[in-house]
Amino acid sequence: MGRTPYCDADGLKKGLWTPEEDQKLLTYIQQHGHRCWRSLPKKAGLQRCGKSCRLRWNNYLKPGIKRGRFSLQEDKTIIQLHALLGNKWSAITAHLPKRTDNEVKNYWNTHLKKRLAMMGIDPVTHKPTSTILGSANGDPKNALNLSHMAQWESARLQAEARLAKESKLRQHEPGDTTNALAPPLCLDVVKTWQSLMLNSIQGSLHNGAFGLGLGDNGGDLESPTSTLSFSKSAQAAVSTVVSSSDFNGVLGADHMNEVYTTQQHNMALDVGDVPITIQASDNEDGDFIEGIANNLLFNNLDMHSLSTFSTITSTTSTGNGEVHEMTKNYWNNILNFIS
DNA sequence: AACGGCTCCAACCGCACAAAC
DNA sequence: AGTTTGTGCGGTTGGAGCCGT
Incomplete structure (x- = not known):
């Protein structure tokens, strides 16, 4: 049939x-x-198919959709996320409130891709077309490390996008369009993670590793709350970001008191039915990457992402401080060009 | 004014997948 | 378990509008 x-x-x-x-x-x-959607056009008196109606609604009519020029910050976000995720427009759009995936996709194809190409950067690989990024200082290992960082971030962002998507679905009720475009919950997580990444990489210079460990119950399938542990080197970043007022948009005040206390250096995110706790710890013996992989896997990460993690695990600890500087320079160059 | 080339973006298409039956 | 339905996603296309000749 x-x-x-x-x-x-x-x-x-x-x-x-x-x-x-x-x-x-x-x-x-x-x-x-x-x-x-299938029966909607008939009931609404439209000579359209349901799919066309859904597309029109999602990309144009839905309240709160932002149209017009993309800001520099949005450009930056798209370029960064595309470098990490590729053409995963839905995942990228999850980090751009009020923009649609179709709009972001079009903007990339018509503007950003050309700009990167003009400055000699391959828009697919985000590497210079002639020379590999990082080889200028005679250390091709840096390029390898950046690539692994990108893979690591890619897997993480995919997991966050899933959480954001689930959250959106839970918010949506038929007939209620007022909250259709509430900010995705993952945005604050992104900020936190970005800070953590930089801090942990810097910390690794002294520790010889990332210095982040898996908590005692980090891999417990039976546990309702997955726990990810961070070393002291990452605590400053957690405190700075999590204590910001931005986080009130993610957790209600009562819930905040229940699950998050700065004294314990714990951060909890209640995303739908999948609570995640990020817990600071003095334990630096655990395997950071394995912990991330387990945590995200048990919170809706697929096997593809897990394989990505396993690849990274074997090589990430070889990173050095130049990776951070190289990454920073890379984005600065791009942003200088497009601004 | 007319024409052709080009750019941009709204919309379409086909596939995949999960839920419902 | 197999089929049907609804939806999400990414790639592609068609046409409106702009610009140069």
Whole structure:
């Protein structure tokens, strides 16, 4: 049998939407929600297929969508995330509130990709087209390390995007469009992680490793809360970011008191049904990468990401301070160019 | 004014996957 | 367990608008 075609070829309009069609769709969804896209166009009096209606709503009509020029910060975010994730537009868009994946994708293809190409950077690999980044100082190992960092970040961001997606789904109720574009929960996690990454890499220069360890129950499948532990070298970053007012958007005040205390250096994120606790610890003996892998895996990371982690585990500890500097210079160069 | 080339972006297409039946 | 349905995602396309000749 197979499924019936989602779009009937006959009798349905295609192409650009007219203001009248937009108004019909908007009015209907505001009154009835969009529980079933297939039956929606008929009920709304539209000669469109449900898929077309859904696309129009998600990319254009949904309240809160930001249109117009991308800011420099948005450019930076897109370039950075694309370097780490590739063409994972939904994952990238999860970190850009109020932008749609279609818009980000178009913006990348028509603007950012060209700019990178013009400055001699391959928009696919994000490396200079002629020479490998980092080889200028005679140490190709740096390029390798940056590549591994990118893989590491890629897996992490994919996991965060999933959490953000789940959170969005939980927020959405048919007929209620007011919270359709609430900021993704992962944004604060990104800030935290970015700080942690830089601090931990710097800390590794002294420790000979990242200095972050897996907590006692970090790999416990039975535990309702996965725990990730950080060494003291990362605590400053955790405290700085987590204690910011931004975090109030993620955790309610009561919940904050319950799960997060600066004295214990713990950070907890209650993302839907998947609570994550990031716990500072004096234990520096654990395997940081393995801990990350376990933690994210048990919180919806797929096997592909796990394999990425295993690759990184064998080589990340060879990193040095130049990696951080090289990474910083890389992004500075890009941003200087596009600004 | 007319034409052609180019850019940009809204929308379409096909595939994948999870949920529902 | 197999089929159907709904939705998400990324790649691609069509056409409107701009610009130069």
